[in-house]
Amino acid sequence: MNDDSLLDLEFEIIGGDFNQAGRVSTKLKSILKEVGFNPQVVRRVAISTYEAEINVVMYARRGVLRFKASPQKIVIIIEDEGQGIEDIEEAMKEGYSTATDEMREMGFGAGMGLPNIKRNSDRFEITSEIGKGTRLKVTIIAGDGTRS
Amino acid sequence: MLEMEPEAENIRYYHTLKILEEKCQGRMRCMRKCPTQAIRVRGGKAHILEELCIDCGECINACPEGAIVPLTEPVEQTSKFKCRVAIPSPVLYSQFSVDIHPPEIIAGLKKLGFDYVWDVSLVCEAISEALRLYLEEHAGPWPVISSFCPAVIRFIQVKYPGLTEHIIPLEVPRELAAKEMKLELSEKLNFPLEEIGAVYLTSCPAKAVSIRQPAEKEKSWFDGSISIVDIYNPLLSAIMSLGEEEYKDDLDGLSAIGMGWKVIGGTCSFLETGNCVAVSGIVELTKILDDIEKSKLREVKYVEASFCLEGCIGGPLAVENAYVARVKTIRLEDRYGKQPRIQKEKVRKLYRKGHYFLERRIQPRPIKPLHPDIAKAIALMKEKEKIYNLLPRVDCGLCGCPTCLVFAEDVVKGLLNISDCVYNSIRKERSR
Numbered sequence: 001m002n003d004d005s006l007l008d009l010e011f012e013i014i015g016g017d018f019n020q021a022g023r024v025s026t027k028l029k030s031i032l033k034e035v036g037f038n039p040q041v042v043r044r045v046a047i048s049t050y051e052a053e054i055n056v057v058m059y060a061r062r063g064v065l066r067f068k069a070s071p072q073k074i075v076i077i078i079e080d081e082g083q084g085i086e087d088i089e090e091a092m093k094e095g096y097s098t099a100t101d102e103m104r105e106m107g108f109g110a111g112m113g114l115p116n117i118k119r120n121s122d123r124f125e126i127t128s129e130i131g132k133g134t135r136l137k138v139t140i141i142a143g144d145g146t147r148s
Numbered sequence: 149m150l151e152m153e154p155e156a157e158n159i160r161y162y163h164t165l166k167i168l169e170e171k172c173q174g175r176m177r178c179m180r181k182c183p184t185q186a187i188r189v190r191g192g193k194a195h196i197l198e199e200l201c202i203d204c205g206e207c208i209n210a211c212p213e214g215a216i217v218p219l220t221e222p223v224e225q226t227s228k229f230k231c232r233v234a235i236p237s238p239v240l241y242s243q244f245s246v247d248i249h250p251p252e253i254i255a256g257l258k259k260l261g262f263d264y265v266w267d268v269s270l271v272c273e274a275i276s277e278a279l280r281l282y283l284e285e286h287a288g289p290w291p292v293i294s295s296f297c298p299a300v301i302r303f304i305q306v307k308y309p310g311l312t313e314h315i316i317p318l319e320v321p322r323e324l325a326a327k328e329m330k331l332e333l334s335e336k337l338n339f340p341l342e343e344i345g346a347v348y349l350t351s352c353p354a355k356a357v358s359i360r361q362p363a364e365k366e367k368s369w370f371d372g373s374i375s376i377v378d379i380y381n382p383l384l385s386a387i388m389s390l391g392e393e394e395y396k397d398d399l400d401g402l403s404a405i406g407m408g409w410k411v412i413g414g415t416c417s418f419l420e421t422g423n424c425v426a427v428s429g430i431v432e433l434t435k436i437l438d439d440i441e442k443s444k445l446r447e448v449k450y451v452e453a454s455f456c457l458e459g460c461i462g463g464p465l466a467v468e469n470a471y472v473a474r475v476k477t478i479r480l481e482d483r484y485g486k487q488p489r490i491q492k493e494k495v496r497k498l499y500r501k502g503h504y505f506l507e508r509r510i511q512p513r514p515i516k517p518l519h520p521d522i523a524k525a526i527a528l529m530k531e532k533e534k535i536y537n538l539l540p541r542v543d544c545g546l547c548g549c550p551t552c553l554v555f556a557e558d559v560v561k562g563l564l565n566i567s568d569c570v571y572n573s574i575r576k577e578r579s580r
Contacts, residue, residue: 004523005524006526007530022444029438029441033307033309034517034518035526036516043311046442047442
């Protein structure tokens with residue numbers, strides 16, 4: 001792989017900062033549009049990174065979002081330092097949420113985050129350690145590198 | 149730097165905005181105001197990049213010299229038709245003093261030489277009802293976005309191409325009114341369709357474009373448009389010269405509910421449900437589209453969106469102040485009452501037959517990427533970042549680009565040279 005044709009970016013996400021949540025997603029979206037990825041691919045990246053950001057903001061002290069894009073595929077890795085997920089299988093169910101009342105008041109924590117990320121990705125891997133944090137790896141196939 | 153490959157396809161976009169070179173002083177107000185960054189100042193004159201322009205008309209009002217003008221039709225343009233029909237946007241009813249009522253305005257238009265004047269407000273009300281039916285049946289994706297503001301449609305096509313499927317596939321009132329008028333009059337007068345000329349009277353440059361180059365069908369039902377600014381003075385004189393016997397002051401064939409469409413929130417208040425939002429103006433519109441794109445707006449089902457602040461009454465080709473026009477529209481509603489003027493059952497039947505639907509869905513029209521090949525585009529993107537980091541990032545605009553980021557882009561595209569940055573040149577000069 002020619003290095004020049006690979007986008008490799010890294011962003012820090014601060015836990016508890018609801019005001020800034022979504023900033024990374026917006027930034028990535030505008031980069032991908034400019035590069036010329038298929039609009040639906042851009043949309044899927046926007047949704048999954050937004051949900052992942054929100055999860056970090058809600059449940060972790062801090063997190064890092066690493067973003068790699070080649071013409072063929074997009075890989076997003078989000079690692080956070082936080083409480084971790086006790087039961088991943090439960091957490092993947094739509095509507096399941098451990099959000100506090102306060103988070104719900106703000107319109108978050110509907111239990112759609114992880115399922116929504118999974119739905120918008122072609123490969124979805126999740127590992128978590130209680131008290132340490134969670135790692136998500138999302139792969140989105142962008143196509144054969146040409147525009148349709 | 150990478151070599152730019154020639155463009156594969158060159159679609160020409162029709163626009164209604166024209167910059168008068170002799171008037172343009174290159175003061176960059178338009179460039180800074182343009183929401184799609186479609187204006188550059190080169191050689192002291194503003195230029196519009198066709199591909200990016202969405203005809204919203206923000207630049208018209210921004211120009212202190214009045215150098216940007218809308219290219220709508222001269223009033224005589226439609227004289228070739230046997231039967232000339234004016235279809236005024238309901239905005240027109242809010243442009244005169246409160247003592248001048250819609251029936252007088254309609255009579256005034258006839259005096260100006262139109263054979264018929266066809267009202268849109270009834271169709272607005274019918275489409276509101278169709279919208280209610282659509283929302284009841286639609287299965288997603290949510291939220292849906294209103295289709296009646298052509299600048300919003302073009303903004304979505306260009307800047308949010310992934311959201312075109314959220315646009316409601318319902319026909320816009322003006323087109324439906326023109327279609328109904330032509331079919332009805334052609335039968336009544338026994339004229340072929342092509343001998344009936346329909347002219348839209350509008351406050352909106354984007355609608356004038358959408359008449360010439362519709363996003364959702366092959367051909368518009370209109371034959372031209374006239375801006376409210378252009379027709380205002382002759383129309384006012386015509387109204388003033390009307391005798392009392394020349395019009396009847398009633399709401400026959402008009403709908404006060406429909407008139408409310410032109411003020412932002414019009415359809416939302418008709419629907420009377422809690423999960424609708426009305427947004428107007430580019431700043432709020434951008435925020436809400438960003439939110440929809442990352443699926444943040446979960447509770448909202450319907451977004452009524454207008455590019456102009458306050459809705460069509462805030463259009464750049466209107467005469468009256470938008471806030472005053474808003475109050476006047478409310479007063480019209482008070483005066484005529486908010487009783488329904490349409491038969492819901494009839495609308496329901498026509499809805500089932502597809503009468504209210506667009507001929508085709510709105511397609512994305514994404515901005516041309518940095519390079520047709522994604523791998524090369526990524527390389528250019530990185531090059532652009534490098535250049536951007538060398539720039540002052542104060543967006544002074546002296547290079548003729550609206551921002552330093554756009555400058556960096558124009559450099560990687562080979563349109564400008566890094567030495568064209570005036571700020572950097574001065575910095576170098578000083579450090580010598």
